[in-house]
Amino acid sequence: xxLAEIDKCVGCRSCxxxxxxxxxGDVDLSKAGEEALLYAxxxxxxxxxxxxxxxxxxxxxxxxxxxxxxxxxxAMHRDPNTGMVLVDEEKCVGCWTCxxxxxxxxxxxxxxxxxxxxxxxxxMERPPxxxxxxxxxxxxxxxxxxxxHDKCIGCGLCESLCLRNAIKLVDTDKGKKSEIxxxxxxxxxxxxxxxxxxxxxxxxxxxxKAHEVIKKLLEVA
Amino acid sequence: MFKPKIVPFVxxxxxxxxxxxxxxxxxxxxxxxxxxxxxxxxxxxPEIVSMAFxxxxxxxxxxxxxxxxxxxxxxxxxxxxxxxxxxxxxxLSGLNPDRLYLNLESDTEIIHVFERFxxxxxxxxxxxxxxxxxxxxxxxxxxxxxxxxxxLDEDVKWLVGREWTLVTVENxxxxxxxxxxxxxxxxxxINQQFLIAQIQYLTKxxxxxxxxxxxxxxxxxxxxFRTIVEMERKEKAVLVDFVDRTPRYQSVR
Numbered sequence: 001x002x003l004a005e006i007d008k009c010v011g012c013r014s015c016x017x018x019x020x021x022x023x024x025g026d027v028d029l030s031k032a033g034e035e036a037l038l039y040a041x042x043x044x045x046x047x048x049x050x051x052x053x054x055x056x057x058x059x060x061x062x063x064x065x066x067x068x069x070x071x072x073x074x075a076m077h078r079d080p081n082t083g084m085v086l087v088d089e090e091k092c093v094g095c096w097t098c099x100x101x102x103x104x105x106x107x108x109x110x111x112x113x114x115x116x117x118x119x120x121x122x123x124m125e126r127p128p129x130x131x132x133x134x135x136x137x138x139x140x141x142x143x144x145x146x147x148x149h150d151k152c153i154g155c156g157l158c159e160s161l162c163l164r165n166a167i168k169l170v171d172t173d174k175g176k177k178s179e180i181x182x183x184x185x186x187x188x189x190x191x192x193x194x195x196x197x198x199x200x201x202x203x204x205x206x207x208x209k210a211h212e213v214i215k216k217l218l219e220v221a
Numbered sequence: 222m223f224k225p226k227i228v229p230f231v232x233x234x235x236x237x238x239x240x241x242x243x244x245x246x247x248x249x250x251x252x253x254x255x256x257x258x259x260x261x262x263x264x265x266x267p268e269i270v271s272m273a274f275x276x277x278x279x280x281x282x283x284x285x286x287x288x289x290x291x292x293x294x295x296x297x298x299x300x301x302x303x304x305x306x307x308x309x310x311x312x313l314s315g316l317n318p319d320r321l322y323l324n325l326e327s328d329t330e331i332i333h334v335f336e337r338f339x340x341x342x343x344x345x346x347x348x349x350x351x352x353x354x355x356x357x358x359x360x361x362x363x364x365x366x367x368x369x370x371x372x373l374d375e376d377v378k379w380l381v382g383r384e385w386t387l388v389t390v391e392n393x394x395x396x397x398x399x400x401x402x403x404x405x406x407x408x409x410x411i412n413q414q415f416l417i418a419q420i421q422y423l424t425k426x427x428x429x430x431x432x433x434x435x436x437x438x439x440x441x442x443x444x445x446f447r448t449i450v451e452m453e454r455k456e457k458a459v460l461v462d463f464v465d466r467t468p469r470y471q472s473v474r
Contacts, residue, residue: 189264
């Protein structure tokens with residue numbers, strides 16, 4: 001999940017440039033000119049409604065995406081492997097229905113090729129270009145739950161418990177290890193609570209945090 | 222007058238929302254209630270429940286969504302399994318299993334559920350009353366450390382988590398257990414693990430012989446010896462020394 005701490009954002013738009021650069025491929029952005037920036041970027045820095053500060057705006061990859069249901073040609077689809085909402089640029093006819101339906105204004109227009117563009121998280125590359133380019137650490141990659149591969153024995157219990165299919169067993173050098181797909185994970189903590197080896201940890205609701213809260217509650221009671 | 226200390230865990234999606242709703246509609250909200258928010262009732266595992274009891278709680282209440290309404294699909298079923306197992310072990314250690322209650326019904330009556338549970342715990346009394354150790358913090362801590370050793374064991378955790386796969390899909394050999402068989406296996410395993418945990422706790426600092434252990438735990442020497450052999454096989458206990466030709470064992474951390 002890409003998070004943005006908008007208090008730190010100064011609106012330098014480095015993320016936009018980095019995004020365009022990444023998706024242009026071999027073309028040099030400095031030679032291609034300002035127009036290239038417009039038709040290649042997949043996120044933008046803008047001022048949210050009612051606010052005064054600039055903030056980076058990019059696709060949330062919603063669980064219940066309105067753009068996907070609005071699409072008339074089936075270009076907008078959910079990638080089964082990564083759980084991301086992507087657009088098939090061949091199928092897109094440029095009707096802009098998804099543009100109207102998106103609640104966050106994250107879908108970009110490519111006026112030259114007449115199609116829509118949206119964030120693809122740099123094809124699950126870690127970290128994505130915008131995160132790497134941000135000078136103020138506004139954009140960060142957040143993992144809600146993560147696996148300690150030294151402790152994991154690859155028993156596959158978490159895989160069977162997660163009905164969101166967010167956990168998959170993958171082959172690594174040290175044998176089979178489980179890996180969490182951050183796009184599909186919703187942070188319920190069922191895997192963390194039942195891991196036999198305590199290999200899965202939660203970022204926010206940790207055991208230490210729970211201990212702290214219980215202590216405070218019993219002091220009051 | 223005894224006032225029970227209760228730690229209620231509420232799931233973020235149904236229970237917390239209904240608690241919020243009570244405040245919004247300005248209904249009666251007793252002062253003694255304060256909730257702990259958890260992402261899902263399935264997150265409340267034995268470790269967290271034990272934590273609450275060790276800190277001096279008299280009862281733990283877990284509230285989740287109705288069956289089939291879990292936002293994460295199976296979280297409340299996982300919570301149900303854990304609670305069932307935890308209640309089993311509470312009974313084994315001599316405490317009243319009603320000190321832990323999981324509510325998966327009618328979330329709109331969240332305060333009634335709390336009041337009912339409050340009354341139950343009030344009747345049972347402060348923690349440790351059942352075994353005559355009320356107010357004895359050391360003894361209570363010991364009990365819950367043994368419970369932790371029982372339930373946080375790798376095998377038990379695996380068995381509990383695998384329940385639905387073993388009962389509905391199949392195991393590695395293509396067999397499917399019916400629910401009664403699985404419950405019997407789980408109960409046997411937990412009884413055995415509870416004895417192992419007791420031995421582990423008693424021998425964690427000093428080595429003890431089979432006879433001493435049998436006397437301390439009130440079991441037959443044969444049963445203890447069989448358990449120790451099992452522990453040795455799993456590398457949980459080792460033979461330390463001999464006193465008058467009697468072998469003494471110590472648990473391995």
